[in-house]
Amino acid sequence: MELLNHLALGFSVALTPINVMYALIGSLLGTLIGVLPGIGPVATIAMLLPTTYALQPVSALIMLAGIYYGAQYGGSTTSILINMPGETSSAVTCLDGHQMARNGEAGAALATAALASFFAGCVATVFIAAVSVPLSELALKFGPAEYFSLMVLGLIGAVVLAHGSLIKAIAMIVLGLLLGIVGTDVNSGVARFDFGIPELTDGIGVVSVAMGLFGFAEIITNLESQETRERLSSKVKGLWLTKAQFKAAWPAAVRGTGLGSFLGLLPGGGAMLASFASYAVEKKVAKDPSRFGKGAIQGVAGPEAANNAGAQTSFIPLLTLGIPENAVMAMMVGAMTIHNIQPGPQVMTSNPGLFWGLIASMWVGNLMLVVLNLPLIGIWIKLLTVPYRILYPAILLFCAIGVYTISNASFDVMQTAFFGFLGVLFLKLECEPAPLLLGFVLGPMMEENLRRAMLLSRGDPSVFVTRPLSAVMLAAAVLLIVVIALPNIRRRREEAFQEE
């Protein structure tokens, strides 16, 4: 059993005390920021990237991955207890989870969320391990033309499934690609768009872009819209399920896991899409759909399983193809690059300990989360009573220290502030920042593969459509755009995202 051997290798790495510790730190931090509004996993990973310089690459990645799936656990806690999603991916959990809390079933809702997430986490870990080998073998056959087309498909897919205007999102990608190639061109040694600033010859730092667009901009817009928070409506007691509740919840959790695992694979997929889709499915298959919105346990179990499964399987395209499919994965690319690991199919063979260790750590992290999360709920609730006016300056401080210590340079801080300003501007103009970040990390790779493909074809651009795999991927990208542009589907897509 090759799969078992791989997982055994993974666990031998993930279960070393130091890596268990980093998995714990990552998942706890993830839960914390999942609970706290106004800071998401992207900004948190950006904040912590500089502190991982000194770590072993595998420990660093284990910790950063923990932040992403930890946030799924934390986000559901606030959704259920105070009707406010800490993360967008747990927004649907508000609908029924908070109703359950109002009906005095807060404990059952929290337990359902935790158990469904854990179940999904276990399945997703095995799923990743099983799918990764064939996918990376396929990817090793890719030439530069295929890679270029794959990136086009990945980027287009990422914006099609995201919400907001499609054409603006595509423009944001192009803008990101352009920002990504700032700095010294590897082929000619020419410093591009450096404006005579020596720091820019190394390119723009991914930490600055992500922290500015996702961290600072979010804080500033939060300050502009004063929101009121609902206080905890009920005491949490009896963190367990009755037999009847368990019986009602588990099929939903299984369906959510399956759906989430699959949707996590798609570009632009991941936790948020998975949870929304799962809620819709549960409502469809329910015997009594009118229960939804009034505290249906399936409406918690399904989406919570789905978002955790989706969060984990969205690592698959990154680990096997080297293509990030959402903003968090873009940050993981940044983390790998900092540690001199080129994301792609070769990671599995050249660095098997890291590859399988990271996957196994997800299971370890999930186990710790389900054990620790329920007892810690009291602490998270306490934290939520800290007013935002005290919270956000502290978040800013940690961001500032994080970005300053990248290279002990005030330039990095100013650069981050600049992207913070841009981020606010984009939010005002309703331009999604996530596509820009994806384009930013893919920019240099895309240019390199375009150059190589065109060099091999002696300047003939038809290479992208005459090589079958490349042609299929480009056709799929075009098809996606056409399908989304059709008026009927466009309306449905808008409706689907309205429910947020």
Place this chain on the structure above:
Amino acid sequence: MLRIRNPKDFWAGVLFALVGTAAIVLGSRYNLGTAARMGPGYFPRILGMLLIVLGGIIALRALKVDGPAIPPWRWWSTLMVLGSVVLFGLIVNTAGLALSTVVLIVLASSASSEFRWKESLVSGIFLAALAVGVFIVGLKLQLPIWPTFLHG
């Protein structure tokens, strides 16, 4: 009569087109090369043209389809949040982490409409101790704790 019906999209489109133009103008200094041997100017030129086309479509569409107005910008919040961070970056190496932290926290807090002087000062001092403990004692980052002039 042309009228901007969707200000958000219109200005977003203009912004994209402007950046695209800038990329082409600034990038004209770099060697284009040929399609087979692309120089450093080739890919930026493609991206610049794409941005102009996309931005143009977005802006033109905004003249036909109605859309919401751009929400007002409270400059004070932006200025204080970003300003406090920039100032921190400028002074931390000379003023030390402890003092810079207090400055950042108080300045950043003033961005909120619920700003309270004393509360932010207390929070700043607490966070300064925490930051020194975590980053200098714990993670051993190379940052001074106190202003450099104090220990010459």
